[in-house]
Amino acid sequence: MSEENTLTVLQGGKPCYDIVYEKDLSGLTKALKDHGLDTRRTAIITDTNVAPLYAQQVAALFPGKPLIYAIPAGEENKNLTQIQEIYRFLIENHFDRSSLLAALGGGVVGDMTGFAAATYLRGIDFIQIPTTLLAQADSSIGGKTGVDFAGYKNMVGAFCMPKLVYETPAFFQTLDGRQFASGFAEVMKHGLIRDEDYYVWLLDHMYEIRDRDPETLTKMLRRSNEIKKEIVEQDPTEKGQRMLLNFGHTIGHAVEKYKNFTLAHGECVALGCVAASFLSWKRGLLSKEEYYEIRDMFVPFGLPISVTDIDREEVLRLSKSDKKVRDGKRNFILLRSVGDAFVDQTVTDEEVLAAIDEITWTEEEA
Numbered sequence: 001m002s003e004e005n006t007l008t009v010l011q012g013g014k015p016c017y018d019i020v021y022e023k024d025l026s027g028l029t030k031a032l033k034d035h036g037l038d039t040r041r042t043a044i045i046t047d048t049n050v051a052p053l054y055a056q057q058v059a060a061l062f063p064g065k066p067l068i069y070a071i072p073a074g075e076e077n078k079n080l081t082q083i084q085e086i087y088r089f090l091i092e093n094h095f096d097r098s099s100l101l102a103a104l105g106g107g108v109v110g111d112m113t114g115f116a117a118a119t120y121l122r123g124i125d126f127i128q129i130p131t132t133l134l135a136q137a138d139s140s141i142g143g144k145t146g147v148d149f150a151g152y153k154n155m156v157g158a159f160c161m162p163k164l165v166y167e168t169p170a171f172f173q174t175l176d177g178r179q180f181a182s183g184f185a186e187v188m189k190h191g192l193i194r195d196e197d198y199y200v201w202l203l204d205h206m207y208e209i210r211d212r213d214p215e216t217l218t219k220m221l222r223r224s225n226e227i228k229k230e231i232v233e234q235d236p237t238e239k240g241q242r243m244l245l246n247f248g249h250t251i252g253h254a255v256e257k258y259k260n261f262t263l264a265h266g267e268c269v270a271l272g273c274v275a276a277s278f279l280s281w282k283r284g285l286l287s288k289e290e291y292y293e294i295r296d297m298f299v300p301f302g303l304p305i306s307v308t309d310i311d312r313e314e315v316l317r318l319s320k321s322d323k324k325v326r327d328g329k330r331n332f333i334l335l336r337s338v339g340d341a342f343v344d345q346t347v348t349d350e351e352v353l354a355a356i357d358e359i360t361w362t363e364e365e366a
């Protein structure tokens with residue numbers, strides 16, 4: 001496929017799956033047909049918030065009559081118990097190896113549906129119809145699937161590529177402000193790690209983005225997806241380069257867990273990006289002005305740059321138990337400059353504590 005509305009993700013140099021961009025849902029039937037997915041028996045996996053908004057409308061766009069299964073919404077349900085319920089639903093309804101799963105929802109639904117597809121009958125096909133900004137900009141591509149385990153993020157999972165990703169900003173009409181902002185944190189991350197021009201473009205288009213102008217958002221999704229695509233194509237299973245996508249996630253995940261998942265994922269990513277940029281400044285890589293510009297850019301997009309009630313030692317401990325620790329060394333992503341991230345294994349506990357302090361808001365500062 002080389003249509004203008006399509007971006008093809010490669011694996012091993014060969015086309016693996018397409019991301020299709022449309023202004024609304026009406027192109028879904030054609031996209032399924034174009035990709036030979038229209039004759040499959042399908043289960044739409046969604047969540048209890050998205051189901052009443054979109055499940056019937058989306059189901060009607062599939063030839064045949066797909067069944068719909070809704071997981072209880074929320075990160076706290078991203079676990080193996082809910083995966084078992086999906087398996088049960090698939091078995092009871094006689095889904096077989098030729099069947100298709102369609103993830104209709106945010107990153108939680110996408111990660112779980114992908115994991116169910118990767119493991120049910122040793123693997124069946126799935127597609128992504130992401131409905132949050134975070135899922136369209138980031139989580140629906142790259143093939144990382146999985147669930148949280150014992151409070152640890154994404155501890156159990158599999159790499160499994162979707163057969164198609166269908167993106168439309170039409171879904172954002174019902175997304176609340178906090179969730180929209182959360183997705184924007186990953187978008188900022190893409191600019192910061194790989195593309196200074198994109199970062200500047202985001203700054204320049206702040207108002208259009210905040211107003212959710214569909215054309216601006218489609219351009220933004222496409223550029224974010226291109227950046228992620230380039231990185232995952234080079235390193236599909238995170239042996240090196242792909243770690244750059246974890247920028248902001250070492251401290252971000254630690255705060256997310258410390259706050260018991262009461263903050264949105266992207267809110268924690270924003271905090272983590274501020275912390276990692278702060279460290280980059282302290283290491284003399286970024287100028288003070290650059291650091292403050294990055295930090296302050298999250299604010300107009302409704303993202304936090306500091307957080308209250310943090311136990312610095314506990315967040316430090318949690319940052320070390322993250323998956324990103326390899327051979328006992330913490331892989332920390334720093335910025336050499338805006339648009340140029342690298343993996344560093346020498347970040348000390350003292351530096352991490354200083355970064356945690358930087359994002360901690362205390363009464364005395366008020």
Ligand SMILES: NC(=O)c1ccc[n+]([C@@H]2O[C@H](COP(=O)([O-])OP(=O)(O)OC[C@H]3O[C@@H](n4cnc5c(N)ncnc54)[C@H](O)[C@@H]3O)[C@@H](O)[C@H]2O)c1
Nearest residue numbers: 049073106107108109131132134135139144171174175265
């Ligand atoms: N696989 C990856 O590469 C990857 C990358 C980044 C994040 N993630 C994962 O993604 C998850 C976060 O994703 P998320 O932020 O989309 O969270 P989410 O899936 O929980 O969605 C956020 C909330 O919005 C609701 N919602 C979804 N679409 C909606 C719509 N169109 N209108 C109204 N409400 C809607 C959901 O029901 C939920 O309550 C985390 O679990 C994170 O670990 C995965």
Ligand SMILES: [Zn+2]
Nearest residue numbers: 186249265269
């Ligand atoms: Zn993330």
